[in-house]
Amino acid sequence: MNTAKDISQLYNSLFELEAKFKKEAVYPIHKQLHFSERFSDIYEFLVSKVDCKGKTILDAGCGVGFGSFLFVKNQAKEVVGISVSIREIERANEIKTKLKIENCQFQLASFDEISTSFDLIFCVESLKHSLDIQKSFTTLLDALTPNGQLVIVDDFFDGHENTISQQLKENWHLNSLISENDIQIDDANFSISSEDLTPFMRLKSLFKIYTQRLFFRLFKKNSPYKKLFKGGVLLDHLYTKKQMKYKLLIITKNR
Ligand SMILES: C[S@@+](CC[C@H](N)C(=O)[O-])C[C@H]1O[C@@H](n2cnc3c(N)ncnc32)[C@H](O)[C@@H]1O
Numbered sequence: 001m002n003t004a005k006d007i008s009q010l011y012n013s014l015f016e017l018e019a020k021f022k023k024e025a026v027y028p029i030h031k032q033l034h035f036s037e038r039f040s041d042i043y044e045f046l047v048s049k050v051d052c053k054g055k056t057i058l059d060a061g062c063g064v065g066f067g068s069f070l071f072v073k074n075q076a077k078e079v080v081g082i083s084v085s086i087r088e089i090e091r092a093n094e095i096k097t098k099l100k101i102e103n104c105q106f107q108l109a110s111f112d113e114i115s116t117s118f119d120l121i122f123c124v125e126s127l128k129h130s131l132d133i134q135k136s137f138t139t140l141l142d143a144l145t146p147n148g149q150l151v152i153v154d155d156f157f158d159g160h161e162n163t164i165s166q167q168l169k170e171n172w173h174l175n176s177l178i179s180e181n182d183i184q185i186d187d188a189n190f191s192i193s194s195e196d197l198t199p200f201m202r203l204k205s206l207f208k209i210y211t212q213r214l215f216f217r218l219f220k221k222n223s224p225y226k227k228l229f230k231g232g233v234l235l236d237h238l239y240t241k242k243q244m245k246y247k248l249l250i251i252t253k254n255r
Contacts, residue, residue: 196245
């Protein structure tokens with residue numbers, strides 16, 4: 001069974017790896033999409049759809065703060081970024097101090113334990129790491145203020161369990177793959193909208209995927225970097241096989 005420690009280690013390892021190659025202090029840790037010329041990034045797309053002005057915002061699974069800083073720039077009242085990776089939180093806090101940003105704080109915390117309410121909660125590619133998706137989803141909904149919105153962007157599994165999906169779970173320590181059925185609510189207080197963003201992705205060819213999968217045989221069996229890369233390629237493989245969809249779900253609390 002996967003544990004919270006497995007997820008923290010996965011993202012601490014990713015940080016160590018990214019820090020070697022990425023020059024920018026704050027960088028996105030999510031898929032690159034190809035929107036029109038108006039947007040180059042999913043968070044930019046989100047702030048064009050959801051008004052941040054004057055809102056209290058939780059960036060649940062904030063990475064090194066890329067989205068949190070964008071919310072501040074878009075006139076959020078207060079932003080809290082949380083992550084289970086100490087390395088990510090340290091980096092986010094360093095940048096915050098450097099930029100002298102007051103209304104943003106970063107904490108090593110899990111979205112399974114939220115003690116305050118927020119007008120907006122964003123989960124960008126983070127909810128799939130939940131050890132119990134239904135439980136986390138309920139906790140996140142409970143943390144919304146009246147008229148608040150929970151914005152989820154993630155890889156939604158749209159196929160039947162197979163060797164690729166099983167290996168993806170093993171490599172990324174996922175207890176399950178998130179599906180749209182996990183995000184159903186039988187409560188008139190909430191409304192859900194769903195948008196498929198997969199058409200904005202550039203899918204990899206099977207040739208490229210198989211070549212990359214061969215390359216990973218060179219890594220040591222239990223290397224954390226191998227797990228990270230291999231998980232990424234397995235995810236790409238599921239997209240190419242049309243068994244994964246990149247979706248945006250917005251859940252609004254009606255009162
Ligand atoms: C793929 S990264 C996305 C980071 C950021 N949202 C972005 O798009 O740049 C997933 C993030 O979710 C965080 N995460 C995973 N499980 C979490 C949990 N239970 N509570 C809070 N954060 C979590 C990881 O530490 C990581 O920061």
